[in-house]
Amino acid sequence: MVGGGVVSSCLMKTTPDGKIRCPKDATIMERMSVGSGDLVVDHCGRCGAIWFDAYELDAVLKAKDKGVDLGDIDYGAAGHGYEYKVLRDDFLECPRDHTKLVQVPDPRQPHVVIDICRTCGGVLLDSGELKDLSEFTLGERMKSFFRLKKE
Numbered sequence: 001m002v003g004g005g006v007v008s009s010c011l012m013k014t015t016p017d018g019k020i021r022c023p024k025d026a027t028i029m030e031r032m033s034v035g036s037g038d039l040v041v042d043h044c045g046r047c048g049a050i051w052f053d054a055y056e057l058d059a060v061l062k063a064k065d066k067g068v069d070l071g072d073i074d075y076g077a078a079g080h081g082y083e084y085k086v087l088r089d090d091f092l093e094c095p096r097d098h099t100k101l102v103q104v105p106d107p108r109q110p111h112v113v114i115d116i117c118r119t120c121g122g123v124l125l126d127s128g129e130l131k132d133l134s135e136f137t138l139g140e141r142m143k144s145f146f147r148l149k150k151e
């Protein structure tokens with residue numbers, strides 16, 4: 001007999017052309033290029049959330065530090081995603097592998113909470129959060145993330 005908590009439907013909610021759905025509202029996310037265009041992230045046109053695969057956020061932050069304007073992909077004001085945050089008490093699922101995302105708040109900017117997938121390393125940012133984030137603050141956050149895990 002198989003116990004409870006069986007992997008229910010592991011069907012990937014991807015669309016045929018490889019797009020993913022927003023973990024917050026299931027809207028199919030648009031692929032949006034950053035800067036010169038070789039970098040592409042997934043953006044939710046409904047709530048403004050942005051999904052970064054493991055290597056993408058790092059690359060985007062590097063581009064940002066080089067002066068690339070990220071206004072194209074992150075045009076929302078910080079806090080725009082709040083209504084979705086309030087609605088969810090449960091965890092969001094990774095759009096790639098359906099692992100529960102871990103919420104990592106920034107101790108200095110409590111309005112900014114990033115959601116991280118421990119399986120694939122993907123990161124979900126709410127609308128406006130990317131503007132508040134730099135490589136440095138991301139590093140700080142990862143540190144606090146591992147501090148949280150130890151407890």
Ligand SMILES: [Zn+2]
Pocket residue numbers: 022023024025026027044045046047048049
């Ligand atoms: Zn969304």
Ligand SMILES: [Zn+2]
Pocket residue numbers: 094095096097098099117118119120121122
């Ligand atoms: Zn994942």
